[in-house]
Structures are given as C-alpha cells and as structure tokens.
Amino acid sequence: MITIQEIKTLLERFFQPVELVGKGDAIITGPAKIEDAGPGQVSFVANEKYYRFLGEARASLLIVHTDAPVGEGAEERSFLKVKDPYTAFVFVLQKFAGERLLAAPGVAASARVAPTARIGRNVSLGDHVVVGERCIIGDGTVIGPNTVLMHDVTVGSGCVLYPQVTCYDGTELGDRVIVHSGTVIGADGFGFAPQKDGSYIKIPQMGTVQIGDDVEIGANTTIDRATMGKTVVCKGAKIDNLVQIAHNCRIGEDTVIASQAGISGSVKIGRQCLIGGQAGFAGHLEIADRTSVAAKAGISKSFTEPGIAIRGVPAQSMRDQLRLEAQIRGLGAMKAKIDDLEAQLNALLQERAS
C-alpha cells in the first residue's frame, strides 16, 4: 500500500513531468483493469477511445496521457498525467507485484549438484534440481524445482528458470534470462541422412544453443542445438509458449515471437521483428530487421527489405496480400460480371443472327 504521492515520486524516476490532478494523500492498495478497478485501486487509460471511462471509472487513481481531458479530478478520484501512461502503469504493476517464491535461498537438500559445477552467490536451487558436471550458475539466479541442467551448461546472473525446464549439455544463457516451465533448450536438431533403402542415419548434433541477456522464453517451447556451431537467440528477444526454433537459427535482438510459431533450420531473423502466432518459416531463410509477420503466415522465401509487414501463405507484402484477399473476396462479383457480359454478348450475337 502506498499513497498517490508516492506513486508520483516513483514515476518521476522514469518520466518528467508527472502531473498530479486531485488529491495525493489517498492510499492505493493495488492495481486493476479499468473495468474492474474500485475504490483504493489504480488503473490507467492509454488510448483515446477509452476516454469515456475517465468519468465513469471507480478507481481512486488513473494514470493518463498528458493531454487527457481530466478536468480537476474529484474527491473520490485523482489522476497522474504522463507522456506514456502504459509504461508508467507497468512500473506501478512492478511496485505491487509480489515476490514469487520459486525456491528457498541456497541449494535444496534434494537437489543434485555435480562436484565440478560452480555455483555463484545468492543462488537458489529448488527441490530435485539437477546440475550436471562443469555447469556454471551466476549470482542471484533462481532455479525452480525439478529443472535439469545437463553437463557444461552456463547460466548467467539474475536468471529465473521455472520448474521442469531442461537445458541440454553446452547450453549458454546470458544474464537476466527467464525460462518458463517445460521449455527444452538444446535438444538435438532434426537432422537425418536418407539412405538408399529408405531409412535414415542420425546426423550427430554437435553444436549448442546460446541465449542472450534479457531474453524471456515461455512455457513448453523448444530451441534445438545447432548441428555444428550455435543456435542463437540474441539479447532482449521475447519468445512465447510452444514455439519451435530449429537447429542453427539466429533470432535477432528484441525480436518477439508469438505462441506456436515454428522456425525451421538455419533461418536468420533480424532485430526487432514481430512474428505472429502459428506463423511458419521454411528452412534457410533470411528475414530483415523490423519485419512484421502476420499470424498464421507461411514464409517460403527470404524478405530482405527491413521494416515491411508480410502476410499470407505463401507470405507476401501486406499490401500485395491484402489486394489478393480483396480479389478473392470479389470472386462472386467477378462471376456476376462475366455472366452479364456473356448475356450481353449472346444477345448481340442472337440479334445479329436474326
């Protein structure tokens, strides 16, 4: 619980100016969505189309844009005006977010840590965690119960690995990496050499996976090790649940990949891309920086011009694809026009014949 004035002070660390409209001494007990928020709670309005909520909301504090038409506040409601109310509210959320207890400090009695592993300071290893030979775990990292690090895994400082994560041998995680439960990093790439009798022999997957600083990876995602070399997820990338990243891929800095997208082997995706859910990439493609890929797109060729939006199966530029979709929707009208032309032509021919 903090006062509105204390929230103002918190926000002033990130934004200048922060303008208070209304009273500053009311106590705020927690955040809530605008439609759910009641007395004592804080919410936010970032989008002009929700300005109608400004007068109705029952929240005691609303964080709004500098230009929001909020009048002078009221006895029961105050406002904090900032340039980016959405991000400001995130800082408020962080303030109220409870500590999640994944594992008690130190090494749980039931955890198994190989004698050659090097564990940093203030590390928490939960029950039944397994840390293999020669692993290195940085300071302040927390590893939830039943997570397994095979041998030679490096985990940076300040990381959080939730329960039931698996890191195969040789995986490298940077600092402040978050990995959610069930995710598997470093399993063998899917590589087999076809033989004449129709069977396959396994291609040894000798590479590793490297995950940059500040990457977050969702639950039950799979990131395969390289055949040779490294599969790389660069600094700041955010990867959702159930995503497949195959061997030898490279995912650029601050690129965001939504759930159930699938990236085939050796695909290189640039920086600050946005990949929609269930999108799929054929192997060995290059995708330029800041490319935006629509959900369910099927990408079968490289897109090397930065900053464009693509969509469709096979994917093409948003403009071309939307035109194509309009043409398809127009098929009924096109058919009617053809029938009409045919009727006119037939009438003409008939007339001429008679």
Next chain:
Amino acid sequence: MITIQEIKTLLERFFQPVELVGKGDAIITGPAKIEDAGPGQVSFVANEKYYRFLGEARASLLIVHTDAPVGEGAEERSFLKVKDPYTAFVFVLQKFAGERLLAAPGVAASARVAPTARIGRNVSLGDHVVVGERCIIGDGTVIGPNTVLMHDVTVGSGCVLYPQVTCYDGTELGDRVIVHSGTVIGADGFGFAPQKDGSYIKIPQMGTVQIGDDVEIGANTTIDRATMGKTVVCKGAKIDNLVQIAHNCRIGEDTVIASQAGISGSVKIGRQCLIGGQAGFAGHLEIADRTSVAAKAGISKSFTEPGIAIRGVPAQSMRDQLRLEAQIRGLGAMKAKIDDLEAQLNALLQERAS
C-alpha cells in the same frame, strides 16, 4: 469378467429399456473395436453405415441401437439394444478400465510438501512431487511423480495430475480436474511494453488461472495466468494436447478445444463450443456459445451469433466460406469462359471490321 446379463444390469442404471437379444449367460472378458473383437469380447455399432458388421463381427456381444436390424441373435453372438449405444459402450469401457496406479496412497518419501500446505484425506502424492507453501489439496486427489505445485495453489477433490505437470503460484483447480503430463498452468502471460529504443520491459503478470470442475487438460498444453484478474477455464471444458491459452482468456463451460489450437490474450469463448485443431484466434475476440470452429481456421474478428459454424482464414461463416472455396475451385472454368467470351467478341469485331 462379467456376464452379458450383468452388463445389461449395468446399462439399465443409465438407459431404459435395455433389450437383450440372444443369450445372457456368456462371459465377456473385455471390450474391443468392432474390427478387432473376437469371441468373449464386447463391441458396439452406433452408426447405420456400419450395420454390415452386424452379421460379420466375431464379438460375443454387440451393443446396438434400439432400431438396429439384429434379428434374433445367434448361438455365438448376443445384442443389447439401447437408445444411445455409443454412450452405453463408454459405460462398459469404464467397467473394464483398470485402475491406473499413478502414486501410492499417502505422501511418497521423496515428495517435498511445504509445512503450511494443507493436504486432504486419501491423497496420493508421487515421488519427487513438490507442493509449495499454503497449497491446498482436496480429498482423494492423486498427483503423479515429479509434478510441481508452486506456492498458493489450490487443487480440489478427486483430481488427477499426471507426472511432470507444473502449476504456478495461485493456480486454482476445481474438483475432478484431470491434467496430463507436461502441461503448464499459470506461467506468465506474454506481455511486454515496447520502449523507444526497440527493447521491451516486462509487464508483471499478477493475475492467476482458475480451472473449473470436471475440466480435462491434455499433455504439454499451456494456460497462462492473467496480467490482472484471472484466466478462466469453466466447468466441463475439455482441452487437448499442445493447446495455447493466453492470459486473460475465458473458455466457456463444456467447450472442447482440439490439439494445437491457439487462443490469444483476452479472448472470450462461449459455452459448448467446438474448436478444431490448429485453429488460431487473434486477441480480444468474443465467440458466442455453441460456435463450431473448423480445424486450421484463423479467427480475426468476433462471432457473436450463437450456434454457427465458422471456417477459413480469415474465418467466416461455413456457408460463405464454402461458397468462396467453390469459387476458388471454379477459377479454371471461369478463365475458360472468359477466353471463350474473348474469342467470340474478337470474332465479332473482326467480322465487323472486314
């Protein structure tokens, strides 16, 4: 092993009447598919198009519809006639289904249960299970080996959690919930606030997940916690393997979601819907009760009329989509017609010119 007469008695608890055609004293050793069933086994025929099997099947007992043309049975084969032979066979299957031993009664020595957790009567916790602080587990619930409940998780009575499930802090499961292996409930929603430099800051995911009574969730599925508030899966919903349900979704009562479907954040799906495999939903949509969504559909807008079927990418009503698909299939014919019109017109123009 039970007699045909005993199966009749069992079914009479659910159906009236149950008519026996043939002998009632033969012993039935187990169920089988119609094409595999042999002497001593029971199978069923629910669909008229399989009536040809009625005379050929080698099963000793067939459960059939009241109206099935089964004559008088035979020395080697009897029939039980009921209104709903499919459901009747399910009850027979339940009779023969063995007890699956997930965990011995009580708490396995290798399980770790926090001192503040409250465990009901007749609970079984398997090896290496972890139960966090303040968890509550209802009577008769069975939790398989290596499953992890973080702190403040509530599990109702009569639930079955298979091995390697993860429930994040605050997750609430109702009674008789079944969760298959590898499923992750309550991981952080995928929410990040973009910053001017292209990087993201994490939006704290402060909500939880609530799973209603009688829900079954398949293997390796992910159901994310709400940003604020709750992600809700209502009573009786059935969710298959590898499904993604994002933060703040609400899945209605008795709705069925097939494998690999993906539901983006804040989608509200009504009651008794059927969602096909690999279907994908954009965020913040509303889907009315009893909507039927075809496999692989891409749903990009709300569908608020109850009881309709939708299909396609982007999804539209089944009728409109089937018409569109027919138009697309007709493109070859359309092109031929245009060429024909062109030829006729050219002939006309030529003739006129000469």
Next chain:
Amino acid sequence: MITIQEIKTLLERFFQPVELVGKGDAIITGPAKIEDAGPGQVSFVANEKYYRFLGEARASLLIVHTDAPVGEGAEERSFLKVKDPYTAFVFVLQKFAGERLLAAPGVAASARVAPTARIGRNVSLGDHVVVGERCIIGDGTVIGPNTVLMHDVTVGSGCVLYPQVTCYDGTELGDRVIVHSGTVIGADGFGFAPQKDGSYIKIPQMGTVQIGDDVEIGANTTIDRATMGKTVVCKGAKIDNLVQIAHNCRIGEDTVIASQAGISGSVKIGRQCLIGGQAGFAGHLEIADRTSVAAKAGISKSFTEPGIAIRGVPAQSMRDQLRLEAQIRGLGAMKAKIDDLEAQLNALLQERAS
C-alpha cells in the same frame, strides 16, 4: 584428433572406393560448416552449386563427390572423394561427437525403481528417475534425470530417454529408441461422449502406445494412447518437436514428421512419408506410402496413391495445387481482361446504338 588417412580408412568401411587427393598425414581436429571451417578442420561439399567453395574453403580436408573438380589438392588442403559425401560426413561427425553424459552408470541414489521392475545390464538411470511397477528396461539403455515411467512400461535395449520424459502405463519402446525431453507418450486419447445437456463423459482410454526400433522423437511431442488397441509408430520413423499424434494413429516405417504437425485420431500414414511442419490431418484418414505432405497443408481426405506430393488447405496433389495458386495469383490479370472485354463490348453496343 585423427589423420586424414585415418578418416579415409573409416569411410572405406562404408564406401568403395574412397579416393584421397592431396596429403594424408595432416591431423584433423574436428568438423565445421564449410563457411566456418579453418585449418585443421574437415568439412564437405555435396551440392554442385557450392563447388565455388572448393577453391576458397580454409578447411584442411573436404569430403566431396567422386566427380567434383578438385584438381590435385594443395599443400594446405586435401580431398576425399566418395559417392555420397553427405552421408560420409555424417560418419565423420559421429567419429568426433563427444559422449553426452546423461546419467552415470547404474541407478542414481535419488531414482525410485519399483521392486517388480526388471532392469537390464549396463543401464543408467539418472537422478529422480521414477520407474513404476513391472517396467522392463533393456540392456545399455540410458534414462536422463527426472524422467518418469509409469507402471508396465517396456523400454528396449540401447535406448536414450532424455530428462523429463513421461511414459504412461503400458507404453512399449523398441530398441535404440531416442526420446527427447518433455515428450509425453501414452497420455489419454482425446475422447468424450457428448450428453444431451451439452456436457461430456470421458471415454476410458484403455489402449497403449507402441514405438518401433530406431525411432527418434523430438522434444515436447505428444503421442496419445489408443482408446482400444495400440497407437503405433513403426520402426525407423523420425518425429520432430511439438508434434501431436493422437489416439489410434499408425505412423509407417521410416516416415519423417516435422515440427508442430498434428495427426488426428485413427489416421494411418504409410512408410517413408515426409510430413511438413505445421501440417494437420483430419481424423480417420489413410495416407499412402512415400507421400510427401507440404508444410502447413490441411489434409481432409485420404490419399491412397503411393509416392505423390500434396499441398494446400484443403490439400490436393502438388500439380493441382500449384495450378490453383497460379490461378489465384492471376486474379489481377483476369480482372483486367474482364474490364477490357467489358469496355470493348460497351463500345460495340454504343456504336450499334448510335
């Protein structure tokens, strides 16, 4: 580290002849991709379009096709010429691949093995492994930490189960099967009988799963048990990450299934098929041997002619689908032509009227 001559000898076990061009006494320290390889390393060129690398590559040894134009080698670079350089390189990789240490020989102290389980010779069971009643584990099999075998599971000889795998009761694995982390074999098929009130009753899933010899299964994949009978994955099949194989499916010998493909219940897929990523199959279909299914295809009917390629949603033969896609791409041109015909016809009608 081995000499070029020793690699030649190794390859001669598989290929005849192996021709050395250049010196045989140089020491090779490891393999690398052609673009990364430096002095002391071995790489390969299998494809003519990469022949330009033959003169540039800095590798000390290149494995190439018998017909590759490699001249006489050079002081710093040698060649080994074989009929199948790709497969030959796989054997070289195998030579250099390190031993991956999943679990120390024997049974880890923290593993829990039921008294009725039968464990073969030279078996390694990692920390926190759980082996249920009446399980049978063959000689030389290695099971990584935190993997769970429920009761009555049979695992053959020489298998590798990575950490956090779950095999439900009754699952049977052949010899030399590899299962990657997070994969769930034998969870209940997704079967529910609809009731009049809109709710469902669970259909007991009484069958099992049978995995043939030499099958490899990726990470976080799900293979459900049969309702009755067996779900079968035949000898030599290779299944990628995050794949769904539903109850009662049969996957033929040496069939390859890429990531995120979904196979609905009771689908029978033949031998030596190639199933692309994110492809989806409706239930109860039959797919002939050697069928090639494009990524993202939606297969809604059976394809019973062996050896064809299919593609699209709904899937059809590659030829028909490519024609359809060309017709769709041609919609703009078609529209222009119609407009042109209309203009000509209008001109004609106008002229006639005047």
